[in-house]
Amino acid sequence: MEDIQFENEVDNKVFDIIVVGAGVAGSAFAYSLGKAGKRVLCIERDLSEPDRIVGELMQPGGVRALRELGMEDCLDGIDSSLVFGYGIFKQGKGTKLSYPKDSNGAIINGFSFHHGRFIQKLRLRASSCENVFMVEGTVSSLIEEDGIIKGVTYIESKKKDINNENKENSDDSNNSNNTTNNKDLIKEVRAPLTVVCDGCFSNLRKSLVPENQPLLTSTFVGLIIKGVQLPFQCHGHVFLVDPAPILMYRIGSDEIRVLVDIPFKCPPNSELKEYLETVTAPQLPESLRESFLYALKNSPLKKMPNSRLPPNPTPKPGVLMIGDSWNMRHPLTGSGMTVCLSDCVILSKLITQSNPSINFTDRVSMEKLIQKFTLQRRPLASTLNVLAGALYKVFSASNEHLRKACLGYLSLGGEFSAGPVALLSGLKPKPHILAMHFFAVAFYGVLKNILPFPTPARIRRCYQILCAASDIVVPLLRSEGVLKYIQNICIVLRLTK
16 A cells, blocks of 8 residues: 655644544545645644554445545545445344445445555545645644633654665763654644544544543454455354354455453453453354464454543633544444544534634534534434444343344344444434334333233343343433433433433
């Protein structure tokens, strides 16, 4: 793949916007604004190809947002795979769920791919825009004056300079030169607006929203298996095993990503391999088990913490946050890129189509911008955030009655499966429809448990199912600030607190 071109000197340039981070959100947002005529400085810690085990499956809603940004061809040339839906399996029985169809009757598709290859295509597209300037460096702090963010301080990467150092210099001379260079690497750059999108491990989040920190929910352990076929071609697969689900999807012509969810404190690799071999592997289909065990013995394990982070507005003028630095949900549903790309579409339109232009240093103007952004993003973001958190809890072994009810509900077909999959795809951003299906699953479980005759024990179990469902969804709705009437009904009926 073609190298990313980045700037070595930006001291004498004037920028409209600084973007911190060149991942999915940063690259897409920088390109969108640059294409609209804004001069954008994008600062990324490391512009080499990243190697991550999440951000590899994009739902149809994310593809649609990528198309709106004019970046859909970034999915070409990276050995990506089409995704037409999901398969859900429990104890050898599977249910096939397909995405909605378009006006021509064709199934709308998503994509799965190597995360790093996709990121490099996004960065290449952004850096090719004449108004976008890429810098490799680490942002150490925000510049704040009178409560307004004016820009950033960053440490510029000098990889090329270091590689070209005179090899004949003595060690002492090199150390002296490096000390001098380190002082020269610290840069300050200013712009009316700084957009922070430096990912889930953001080092700027605490300075902007100290009260809003990620809550660790579990850990994904990832590996790649080869030489096998998944039960449903061109589909993501969720295996409902104990104690938490396993996710599989194709990321290359002969590569299938396996993500094993560890809902407890993740042990060291030696203990983890034993756990995966003795507990996880026996629960996999026989057609996949041998490849899983082979990869387990011959490939390194990669880990990724899964966190939840509700979106709270940034209180200071001159700065905004998007992407995983600001809002995260469990990656089981693969909706992270859909949310952040949709946010890029919404926010870039608000900024570039505003007349008159927004004064980013004015507190009132920024509050109005944030209010509009929050209002426009809420339907999609809240739907996918709540769905991700709810499905993860329902698919875990600790909620076996709800897990059985959900699988049975989806197996009914028709709207019982089409509705939830449309929500999952990011094409139906309606929180009330999500709540309707979620409680329909709970009542399906009640019906299955109370028949054929309602005994006291069965009635008690049905009440426990409704309480478990309410305990899952009400906190999620509350954190997203949606459907307060449903929250109140559950509280009045004493199904949750």
